[in-house]
Amino acid sequence: MSFLAARRARNSRASGSASPARTARFARRVGYAAALLPAAVVTVGAVVAGRSDRARAFWARVDEPDPALPAVARRPGAGRLLAHALVCVPLGLLALIPVGIEVLFVLRGVLYGLVDQGPYDHSWGGPTLAGAWITHFLVALPFAAAGLGALWLIDRLRSRLAGRLWGRRVGAGPVFALLVSSAAGVVLVIAWIHQL
Numbered sequence: 001m002s003f004l005a006a007r008r009a010r011n012s013r014a015s016g017s018a019s020p021a022r023t024a025r026f027a028r029r030v031g032y033a034a035a036l037l038p039a040a041v042v043t044v045g046a047v048v049a050g051r052s053d054r055a056r057a058f059w060a061r062v063d064e065p066d067p068a069l070p071a072v073a074r075r076p077g078a079g080r081l082l083a084h085a086l087v088c089v090p091l092g093l094l095a096l097i098p099v100g101i102e103v104l105f106v107l108r109g110v111l112y113g114l115v116d117q118g119p120y121d122h123s124w125g126g127p128t129l130a131g132a133w134i135t136h137f138l139v140a141l142p143f144a145a146a147g148l149g150a151l152w153l154i155d156r157l158r159s160r161l162a163g164r165l166w167g168r169r170v171g172a173g174p175v176f177a178l179l180v181s182s183a184a185g186v187v188l189v190i191a192w193i194h195q196l
Contacts, residue, residue, distance in 0.1 A: 037092025109140030
C-alpha cells in the first residue's frame with residue numbers, strides 16, 4: 001500500500017469517529033502554513049550552520065514520513081533539506097496573504113469597537129457602535145473562513161511538494177500549482193497596493 005493510500009485510509013477511519021481529531025489536524029495544518037516562511041528561513045540557516053539534523057527532525061514531525069520508505073529516504077541530506085526550504089519560501093510568502101486576512105479579521109471584525117473610535121454615522125451598520133461592530137464582524141467572518149481555508153490548502157500543497165524531500169515521486173501537478181498560486185499571489189498584492 002502506498003504512503004498516500006495509507007494516509008487516506010487513516011484519515012477516513014479518523015473522520016468517521018473523531019471530529020475533534022480532524023479539527024486538531026486542520027488547526028495543525030493551518031498553523032504550519034502560517035509559520036511556513038520562518039520555518040523555511042530557519043531550515044536554510046540550520047543547513048548552512050551544519051545543523052541539518054535539527055531541520056530534518058522538524059520536517060519529520062511536520063510531514064510524518066512513510067515508515068515503509070528506506071532509511072536513506074527517511075533521512076534526507078542537506079541538499080534535499082535546502083531544496084525543500086527554498087521551495088517553501090514562495091509558499092511562505094503566499095501564506096502571508098491569508099495570515100494578513102486573519103489579522104484584519106481580529107482587528108477590524110472582532111475588535112472593531114476598540115480600534116475605531118467613531119463617529120459611526122457613515123460606517124457599515126452605523127450610526128451606533130453596536131450596529132457597526134456587529135456588521136463589521138459579520139462581514140469579516142466569511143473572509144476569515146476563506147483565509148483559514150487558503151492556509152489549509154497552502155499546507156496541503158507544501159505536503160505534496162515535500163514528497164521529494166522524503167524520496168517519493170512528485171508529479172508536475174504540485175509544481176504547476178506552486179507556480180500558478182505564486183503568480184496569482186503576486187498579481188493580488190500588486191493590485192492591492194495600487195488600490196491603496
